[in-house]
Amino acid sequence: MHFSGKSGSGRKKQMNFELNLIPFIDVLSTCICFLLMTAVFINLGSFHVSQAVGSEKQEKVEVKGSVTVSMGGQGDVRFEVKDVKGIGQDLKLVTVRGNGGKINFDKTEEWIKSFASRFADVKTVLLMPNPTSKYDDMIQLMAQFKKNQLDQIGVAPL
Amino acid sequence: MITNASPLKRSMLGSALAGTSRIRPSGSRARRTMVAGLMLTSLVDAFSILVIFLIMSHSTNQEVLNVGDKIQLPQARESQFIQEGVVVRVEGGRYFVDDKPVALSTLAASLKSHNDGAIAAKKEGLIIIADRQLDYADLSPVILAGSNAGFIKYKFAVIRDE
Numbered sequence: 001m002h003f004s005g006k007s008g009s010g011r012k013k014q015m016n017f018e019l020n021l022i023p024f025i026d027v028l029s030t031c032i033c034f035l036l037m038t039a040v041f042i043n044l045g046s047f048h049v050s051q052a053v054g055s056e057k058q059e060k061v062e063v064k065g066s067v068t069v070s071m072g073g074q075g076d077v078r079f080e081v082k083d084v085k086g087i088g089q090d091l092k093l094v095t096v097r098g099n100g101g102k103i104n105f106d107k108t109e110e111w112i113k114s115f116a117s118r119f120a121d122v123k124t125v126l127l128m129p130n131p132t133s134k135y136d137d138m139i140q141l142m143a144q145f146k147k148n149q150l151d152q153i154g155v156a157p158l
Numbered sequence: 159m160i161t162n163a164s165p166l167k168r169s170m171l172g173s174a175l176a177g178t179s180r181i182r183p184s185g186s187r188a189r190r191t192m193v194a195g196l197m198l199t200s201l202v203d204a205f206s207i208l209v210i211f212l213i214m215s216h217s218t219n220q221e222v223l224n225v226g227d228k229i230q231l232p233q234a235r236e237s238q239f240i241q242e243g244v245v246v247r248v249e250g251g252r253y254f255v256d257d258k259p260v261a262l263s264t265l266a267a268s269l270k271s272h273n274d275g276a277i278a279a280k281k282e283g284l285i286i287i288a289d290r291q292l293d294y295a296d297l298s299p300v301i302l303a304g305s306n307a308g309f310i311k312y313k314f315a316v317i318r319d320e
Binding site for chain 2: 021022024025028029031032035036038039042043044045046047048049050129130131132133134135136138139140142143146147155157158
């Protein structure tokens with residue numbers, strides 16, 4: 001980097017000087033290396049749930065109906081709607097059969113979407129897994145509910 | 159120019175192409191010069207921006223959790239940013255509270271001592287880290303112990319799928 005200037009009296013005075021950028025680049029490179037090495041690239045998130053059964057709830061929340069989801073063996077998922085007025089039998093008690101021992105997530109999302117579109121006031125979901133239910137399956141089911149605005153999710157212990 | 163008063167002026171290189179030209183070889187007579195100068199200012203600018211960006215992303219980073227080597231977290235889109243709280247990790251059938259191994263029989267007592275010690279932890283809830291293939295039978299004791307310890311909210315750690 002180079003700077004120059006002139007004095008006002010007419011006599012030329014050299015004010016040229018150079019700024020050595022090499023050490024500055026060295027410092028910046030070291031900073032970049034350090035920051036890149038210590039950076040966390042995995043973006044962790046969390047699912048906020050509460051205990052559905054037997055918890056000592058401190059706050060009283062008005063519940064406008066709820067959906068109880070029972071995860072059975074062989075990937076079966078049973079949806080049971082409680083305390084919701086005007087619900088038809090087609091939505092009140094539905095069992096989505098598993099597909100090859102795994103949960104059929106396309107069918108479950110289809111049911112959740114149709115339910116959420118008709119009963120937007122209902123926000124409460126009680127998830128009841130069985131002892132062999134996989135943690136990943138629980139998370140995927142909860143994600144489907146959250147996606148459809150049913151975000152007050154509780155998990156029942158065994 | 160930067161070359162006027164710098165060592166670069168003294169180290170100007172003669173063009174190799176000009177010297178071997180058949181049409182008008184000028185390598186021996188008139189000296190044509192080729193300056194090998196580097197504009198470092200733009201490089202410094204780019205580096206500075208990079209450093210500022212990295213520092214900013216470091217400062218806004220959320221809680222760094224120790225996810226075990228054998229644990230593969232589930233992926234989910236509809237998740238929130240993870241925040242501070244007491245961390246329970248289930249790894250290979252063993253339970254860890256804030257990276258300290260705890261027996262299942264003493265899990266509730268350990269969580270209670272953590273909960274009593276920190277008011278913020280109670281507000282934020284219990285963070286649970288477990289493998290995606292874990293059976294619920296191994297996870298349920300954590301929820302029960304957390305309930306006994308006074309935790310109201312549970313946060314299942316996942317990898318945010320953007």
